[in-house]
Amino acid sequence: MSLKINMKTLKFLTGLLFAVSAANAQTNLITNIGDRKTLSLNGAWQYIVDPYETGFYDYRYKELNEKNGDAYWNTDVPENKTAKKEHGYIDKYTLQVPGDWNHQDPKFEYYEGTVWYKKSFDYKKANAADRVFLYFGAVNYKSDVYLNGKKLGAHKGGFTPFNFEVPEGLLKEAGNFLVVKVDNKRYADEVPTLNTDWWNYGGITRDVKLVEVPKTFIQDFVIQLTKPVNGQAPSKQPGVSGWVKLSDAPAAGEIVTVSIPELKFKKQFTAVGAQVPVQFKLPKVRLWSTENPKLYNVIVSTSTDKTQDKIGFRTIEAAGKQVLLNGKPIFMRGISIHGEIANEIRRAYSHEDALQLLNQARELGCNMVRLAHYPHDEKMTRMADSLGILVWSEIPVYWTIDFGNKEVLAKAKVQLNEMITRDHNRASVVIWSVGNETPISPTRTDFMHNLITEAKRLDQTRMISAALEVNYSALKSSNVVDDPLGEFVDLVAFNEYLGWYGGLPDKCRTTNWSTIYNKPLFISETGAGAKGGFHADSLTRFSEEFQEWYYKEQISMLKRMPDNFVGISPWVLTDFRSPKRNNPLYQEGWNRKGLYDDKGNKKKAFYILQSYYNEIKNKQTSVSK
Structure with missing residues (x-):
C-alpha cells in the first residue's frame, strides 16, 4: 500500500x-x-x-x-x-x-x-x-x-x-x-x-x-494574594495561594520552604509531587499599589536549590462596573507603548530603555501602560513593579490571523503560556490581553474564547481582555459596544478613532458610548497623527494643531462617558516605525500618532492629555481624603 x-x-x-x-x-x-x-x-x-x-x-x-x-x-x-x-x-x-x-x-x-x-x-x-x-x-x-x-x-x-x-x-x-x-x-x-x-x-x-x-531545581513558582470574592478588600491578614514547581519529582520527604524575611515569615510544605501547592496567611503585609509600590523579597528553597524574587502583593478584579485594586475603585490613566526606542530606531531591551519609556509615561501623568501589541522585555514589567505602574500585557493575535487554523491556535496558546509564565509574579501586570482589533465572526470568536479560557486556566488572579474595534461607517450619536467577545472578557475594551478615521474631531461632540455588558468599559486606543514640529491650523491633517484639537474633543466626549468607564490608554506614547505609513511629507515610514515625536520632543497634544490626567488624579486624591 x-x-x-x-x-x-x-x-x-x-x-x-x-x-x-x-x-x-x-x-x-x-x-x-x-x-x-x-x-x-x-x-x-x-x-x-x-x-x-x-x-x-x-x-x-x-x-x-x-x-x-x-x-x-x-x-x-x-x-x-x-x-x-x-x-x-x-x-x-x-x-x-x-x-x-x-x-x-x-x-x-x-x-x-x-x-x-x-x-x-x-x-x-x-x-x-x-x-x-x-x-x-x-x-x-x-x-x-x-x-x-x-x-x-x-x-x-x-x-x-x-x-x-x-x-x-x-x-x-x-x-x-x-x-x-x-x-x-x-x-x-x-x-x-x-x-x-x-x-x-x-x-x-x-x-x-x-x-x-542543580539536578533537581526550583523551575518556577507563583506566590500571589488569593483572588478576592465579590469585590472584598484584602483583610489585615490576607490569604496567599500558589505553587512551587520543581524540575523533577522530589526525593521522599523533600521540604519546600517559603520565607519573607522583612515580615519574619517562614513556612514549610512537604513536596509530594513536582508541583507543590502553597497556601498561608500573611500578617502585617503592606499592599502594592500605584502610590506605594511595595515589594518584598520572597525566598523559595529546597534541600538542593534556592531562588528569590521581589514580589508585590495586591488584588485586582473587575467587579460590577468597576475595576478594584485592593478592593478600591481605580481609574486607569494609561498610554499605549511599543517596545521601541524611537530616537535610536531600534527595539527596546535594556533597563535604561524601560526606564526611559516608563518615565515618559509617568511625566504624562499615567498610572497604567498598555504594552502593545506583544509581550515586551521582562525589564519593562519588572520596572513597572518598582515604579507602581499598572500593565496590560498582550500576545500578537492581531487583525486577520488565520482564526480557522488549529495550528495557529496552538501557536497562540504557546505564546500566551510563555507570556503568563514569565510574568505571573509581577504585581504590575493586571490585564492579560489575547489580541487586538480582530474582525467579528463566529470562527474568530471561538478562537478568542479558547484563548480566554486558556488564560483563565493559567491565571485566575488577573483580568482577561482583548482590544475590540468599532465600525466607523455605522457610527451614530449613541454607539454601543456589543462585540460577542464581550461576553467572555472581564474588561470590555475597545479602540476608537472618532475624528481621525471617522469624520473630524468635532464628531465627538454628539457621540456617546456604552456597552450591552454589565462590565467595566475601557478605551484601549484612540489617537491622531501629527508630524512633530509641523504647525498649521487645526483643520490641517498631520499638524500638531490637528492632533491637539482631536484630544480636546476626545476629552470633552470622555467626560460624558457612562459610570462604568474605568480608563483609557491612548495611541501612542511615541512615534514608531511602520512600513505601512508612507506619506512622503509627514510619515516617511513612521506612525505619527505619538505624543512624543521620534526625537523625544513633546507634541502639543501631550499637554492636553497631561492636563486631563492631572485633573482626574486631583479629584481622586481629594475623594480619598
Missing part, C-alpha cells in the same frame, strides 16, 4: 507537530532567570546573511543533517587545505546581542529572511553534577539552536522566552561553538500574521544566558 501526501497536507502536519512539540517544550520554561547562576552570552556575535537558506537546505531543498559540513551550524574551519568550506564566521561581520539587526547596518533596514548568528565561548561548570540550560529572552521570529554541531531545538514566537537543556557532555571548557538560525519572514499562518502596523525587527533581540542549576 502506498501513501501519497501532497505538499499542503505535509506542511500542515509538519506545522502541527511543531506546534505540539513547542507547547510541550514550554513546560520546561525556567523563570526568575535574574536570580540564577548564569553566564551572559550577550555582546558581539558573528553572522552570515543567508536569504536562500543555503546553510539549512541542500540544492534539492532538503534539510541538511548534522554531519553535513556545508551546514552553517557546523564548524567553518577546514580540516586541511584541500577541504571545501563555503561558509565562514569572521569578525568583519558582527551584530550586537541583544539587538535587532535592522538598525545595526543599513543593508538590514528592510531585510526579512535568515541570518545565522555564531558565538564562541568557554564554560566550566561550578558543580560537575549541575544541569545547564541555554536561555533566550526572545528571538524574532523562528529560531533553530545548535551547540557544537548538535541541534538543541527550535522555537517560534518573537517576543517570549524559551530555553533548551544542554545534553550532558556536550559543553566544552573551551571553544564552544553556538549557532542560532534566526528567520523573521512573515507568513499567513503565524502569530502575528503577514499584515501588522509595526516594524518587523529581526534578530536575537533580548538576553542570551547559560543557566546552571
